[in-house]
Amino acid sequence: xxxxxxxxxxxxxxxxxxxxxxxxxxxxxxxxxxxxxxxxxxxxxxxxxxxxxxxxxxxxxxxxxxxxxxxxxxxxxxxxxxxxxxxxxxxxxxxxxxxxxxxx
Amino acid sequence: xxxxxxxxxxxxxxxxxxxxxxxxxxxxxxxxxxxxxxxxxxxxxxxxxxxxxxxxxxxxxxxxxxxxxxxxxxxxxxxxxxxxxxxxxxxxxxxxxxxxxxxxxxxxxxxxxxxxxxxxxxxxxxxxxxxxxxxxxxxxxxxxxxxxxxxxxxxxxxxxxxxxxxxxxxxxxxxxxxxxxxxxxxxxxxxxxxxxxxxxxxxxxxxxxxxxxxxxxxxxxxxxxxxxxxxxxxxxxxxxxxxxxxxxxxxxxxxxxxxxxxxxxxxxxxxxxxxxxxxxxxxxxxxxxxxxxxxxxxxxxxxxxxxxxxx
Amino acid sequence: xxxxxxxxxxxxxxxxxxxxxxxxxxxxxxxxxxxxxxxxxxxxxxxxxxxxxxxxxxxxxxxxxxxxxxxxxxxxxxxxxxxxxxxxxxxxxxxxxxxxxxxxxxxxxxxxxxxxxxxxxxxxxxxxxxxxxxxxxxxxxxxxxxxxxxxxxxxxxxxxxxxxxxxxxxxxxxxxxxxxxxxxxxxxxxxxxxxxxxxxxxxxxxxxxxxxxxxxxxxxxxxxxxxxxxxxxxxxxxxxxxxxxxxxxxxxxxxxxxxxxxxxxxxxxxxxxxxxxxxxxxxxxxxxxxxxxxxxxxxxxxxxxxxxxxxxxxxxxxxxxxxxxxxxxxxxxxxxxxxxxxxxxxxxxxxxxxxxxxxxxxxxxxxxxxxxxxxxxxxxxxxxxxxxxxxx
Numbered sequence: 001x002x003x004x005x006x007x008x009x010x011x012x013x014x015x016x017x018x019x020x021x022x023x024x025x026x027x028x029x030x031x032x033x034x035x036x037x038x039x040x041x042x043x044x045x046x047x048x049x050x051x052x053x054x055x056x057x058x059x060x061x062x063x064x065x066x067x068x069x070x071x072x073x074x075x076x077x078x079x080x081x082x083x084x085x086x087x088x089x090x091x092x093x094x095x096x097x098x099x100x101x102x103x104x
Numbered sequence: 105x106x107x108x109x110x111x112x113x114x115x116x117x118x119x120x121x122x123x124x125x126x127x128x129x130x131x132x133x134x135x136x137x138x139x140x141x142x143x144x145x146x147x148x149x150x151x152x153x154x155x156x157x158x159x160x161x162x163x164x165x166x167x168x169x170x171x172x173x174x175x176x177x178x179x180x181x182x183x184x185x186x187x188x189x190x191x192x193x194x195x196x197x198x199x200x201x202x203x204x205x206x207x208x209x210x211x212x213x214x215x216x217x218x219x220x221x222x223x224x225x226x227x228x229x230x231x232x233x234x235x236x237x238x239x240x241x242x243x244x245x246x247x248x249x250x251x252x253x254x255x256x257x258x259x260x261x262x263x264x265x266x267x268x269x270x271x272x273x274x275x276x277x278x279x280x281x282x283x284x285x286x287x288x289x290x291x292x293x294x295x296x297x298x299x300x301x302x303x304x305x306x307x308x309x310x311x312x313x314x315x316x317x318x319x320x321x322x323x324x325x326x327x328x329x330x331x332x333x334x335x336x337x338x339x340x341x342x343x344x345x346x347x348x349x350x351x352x353x354x355x356x357x358x359x360x361x362x363x364x365x366x367x368x369x370x371x372x373x374x375x376x377x378x379x380x381x382x383x384x385x386x387x388x389x390x391x392x393x394x395x396x397x398x399x400x401x402x403x404x405x406x407x408x409x410x411x412x413x414x415x
Numbered sequence: 416x417x418x419x420x421x422x423x424x425x426x427x428x429x430x431x432x433x434x435x436x437x438x439x440x441x442x443x444x445x446x447x448x449x450x451x452x453x454x455x456x457x458x459x460x461x462x463x464x465x466x467x468x469x470x471x472x473x474x475x476x477x478x479x480x481x482x483x484x485x486x487x488x489x490x491x492x493x494x495x496x497x498x499x500x501x502x503x504x505x506x507x508x509x510x511x512x513x514x515x516x517x518x519x520x521x522x523x524x525x526x527x528x529x530x531x532x533x534x535x536x537x538x539x540x541x542x543x544x545x546x547x548x549x550x551x552x553x554x555x556x557x558x559x560x561x562x563x564x565x566x567x568x569x570x571x572x573x574x575x576x577x578x579x580x581x582x583x584x585x586x587x588x589x590x591x592x593x594x595x596x597x598x599x600x601x602x603x604x605x606x607x608x609x610x611x612x613x614x615x616x617x618x619x620x621x622x623x624x625x626x627x628x629x630x631x632x633x634x635x636x637x638x639x640x641x642x643x644x645x646x647x648x649x650x651x652x653x654x655x656x657x658x659x660x661x662x663x664x665x666x667x668x669x670x671x672x673x674x675x676x677x678x679x680x681x682x683x684x685x686x687x688x689x690x691x692x693x694x695x696x697x698x699x700x701x702x703x704x705x706x707x708x709x710x711x712x713x714x715x716x717x718x719x720x721x722x723x724x725x726x727x728x729x730x731x732x733x734x735x736x737x738x739x740x741x742x743x744x745x746x747x748x749x750x751x752x753x754x755x756x757x758x759x760x761x762x763x764x765x766x767x768x769x770x771x772x773x774x775x776x777x778x779x780x781x782x783x784x785x786x787x788x789x790x791x792x793x794x795x796x797x798x799x800x801x802x803x804x805x806x807x
Contacts, residue, residue: 005620006165015635020575021514022636023613024162024623027170030122038127054109058140058301059338061132063121070110079121083128083327084335097335149487149615159627167623172615175625176482176509183476187441187483187491188615190467194438194489195616197465203618223479226472 004029031079035062039082041098045074049094056086056095107302115140116170118148123168124160128334130297130324131157134239135210137301138320139171141308146204147171149188153181153215156246157239179219182227185209185234193233206312207234213254214244217280228287228317235311235318238280241326249329253278256349257400258393259381261329266384271393276400284319285355291316292355296323296341303352303363310354323350331380343375348405353412362412369405372398417595417662424587427555427594428494428520428580429454431562433464434602437518438489441469441480445499446532447584448522452494474499478506478517485515486624488614490566492517496584497524500538504545510577511546512640513624516569516609517577519547520562523685523736524584525772533773534584536684537737540746546640548578548647549714551684555592557711558582560664563597566606567654573646583686585773597662605661648715668717670709671724673699677706679788680725682751683734684710687769687776694781705785710747718754725755729792730763732784735800736770744768744800763791766800774804
């Protein structure tokens with residue numbers, strides 16, 4: 001897990017703790033922001049139906065379909081906003097979207 | 105080398121999750137695809153104009169960018185990038201930097217077609233070694249869907265409101281890709297999200313790795329502004345391409361190349377119908393407006409076919 | 416070892432730039448600063464400058480490219496005047512708040528309305544709240560010296576703020592004077608190298624500049640910025656002291672000319688100080704205890720130093736080469752009065768608006784001013800401000 005170089009800064013931090021000019025050190029620390037909390041509909045991955053064509057992973061606006069060695073993994077529910085694009089794009093029905101699922 | 109999405113999928117993700125763009129936004133799809141084209145060993149400095157992308161991707165104290173990033177203002181992303189690239193040249197010449205960096209600027213159509221046009225033109229004309237990527241969502245979305253010169257004719261926006269006295273935007277969309285081709289830069293391309301993103305990925309790679317200035321215009325639908333079903337973004341892009349509203353082409357060293365000709369050219373209605381911003385065109389009595397749009401699409405398509413000649 | 420030469424203000428600044436040899440210069444021509452980028456081009460063509468020269472298509476792009484280059488990790492400079500300077504206004508705030516130590520040469524010229532190419536201070540005064548340090552030069556020598564000190568001041572870890580070095584358009588920029596230049600090696604050693612802690616082209620640690628700062632953070636970042644400006648005064652003094660040690664030419668935040676026992680004083684910025692000093696000498700010869708206070712560093716504003724210098728003065732003429740159009744006078748008028756007020760020094764003061772749009776400033780104007788100050792010292796009422804040198 002990559003260290004968030006900015007994690008000591010929050011909305012209660014005194015001005016002395018601010019980084020000069022508001023510079024943000026490091027990259028990609030937005031992973032600490034749980035945009036998955038935005039979701040009202042949750043996609044569900046059915047790996048048994050998936051052939052790993054990978055049509056879904058690049059059209060996820062939120063980089064929430066991680067892949068490994070050319071195969072997709074389960075959703076990153078910390079960040080998935082439930083837009084449904086992946087489900088619409090899947091040719092094999094390996095992603096269901098719109099059923100009443102319990103929040104992960 | 106044949107396109108292989110699985111191989112592309114193994115490249116590191118350069119645009120982290122946790123940004124605040126709307127669910128279903130087209131912009132991050134563009135960004136992820138373009139950044140994926142940077143070779144894993146190379147680094148990037150990303151510049152962005154003030155835009156949905158910028159305010160959502162870099163909110164203090166967070167950044168979604170794995171690479172270095174700079175935002176300064178709205179109209180000057182290309183100029184800012186120009187300065188970064190000059191610094192790179194200086195450091196390279198002085199032996200202060202071994203690594204390879206690529207310079208990629210993102211702007212919405214507002215920051216590219218309109219307020220940012222001058223600085224884009226300047227940076228391209230000066231031969232800056234960079235890629236400018238316009239994520240074209242056809243209006244000033246960040247401030248609430250106001251018209252830009254990229255907004256299509258008859259689109260309903262908050263500054264081209266439709267009503268009994270107005271059919272929406274009065275002017276046709278400006279052809280920025282053609283204008284950039286007129287800068288005689290080495291690589292210009294128009295693309296969007298189709299299928300396995302071959303078109304977008306390969307064009308991004310060419311743009312990034314062609315020395316000198318390159319320009320990519322990527323149609324990036326906005327579910328809020330265009331008012332279509334959020335999940336249907338890929339259908340919208342496909343309809344845009346198959347109706348020839350948004351042709352896929354490249355201009356490589358001045359040679360126009362058409363990348364895709366639809367086997368069955370869709371009527372423009374098929375593209376307009378799913379979008380709420382064109383809903384008024386389907387009211388009875390407005391058929392002539394659609395006919396007008398069709399005639400324009402056809403004329404522009406013919407023009408493009410001629411430019412691309414036998415290529 | 417200083418070398419004698421004869422240069423105009425623009426040539427002097429260009430000479431300094433050549434010696435500094437910044438990594439990137441992005442500039443756009445505008446009278447009367449145009450010669451500076453032209454000299455850059457010429458020096459480059461002759462192989463005397465290694466700078467990457469970006470011939471941008473506007474001044475807004477010039478300052479934007481400088482911001483990009485400086486954030487990327489190198490020294491970036493530009494030069495401009497008047498409308499071009501005003502076009503940069505939005506970005507001046509960005510450069511300062513991003514804490515980028517860009518150095519800019521400003522050749523002061525009146526802002527349009529009507530368009531005018533001659534000198535006054537309305538351009539740089541118009542952005543006095545942008546967070547940049549402002550050093551004003553009386554003559555070509557000062558312009559040269561200020562340019563050589565600017566980077567050390569800007570890049571000090573205590574400061575990390577951009578600096579503009581100003582000189583009067585045409586009056587200084589185009590007038591040839593005797594000047595002492597330092598040799599290339601001495602300048603190189605003095606200016607040193609730029610070693611930013613964080614920068615875009617740092618492979619070890621990527622960074623993001625220019626985030627969206629929500630209300631929960633904006634004010635804290637501004638507080639940091641304002642403290643940097645406060646600390647810059649001491650840094651200006653220290654760098655100036657070291658520069659004096661190297662060259663024999665010592666500078667401070669202000670210059671006091673015959674102020675020790677002055678009863679009547681004027682305070683001004685730029686080339687008019689030279690004219691004023693001649694007037695002071697003449698008046699002294701007539702037995703009038705006249706003195707002149709010249710502001711070199713306007714930002715940070717040396718309020719305490721000004722109040723201390725004026726403490727025993729019977730009347731002061733605060734001279735502004737720009738009208739703030741507040742109906743109450745110009746920027747110096749407001750800020751000097753504020754400093755006097757804070758110091759509880761109730762010195763009768765009047766703000767003179769002079770020299771607008773290149774209106775000649777003569778020794779006679781200073782006699783006029785000192786005459787009025789003499790009346791004020793004797794109890795005459797004075798308005799908040801008045802124009803001097805205008806036909807009525």
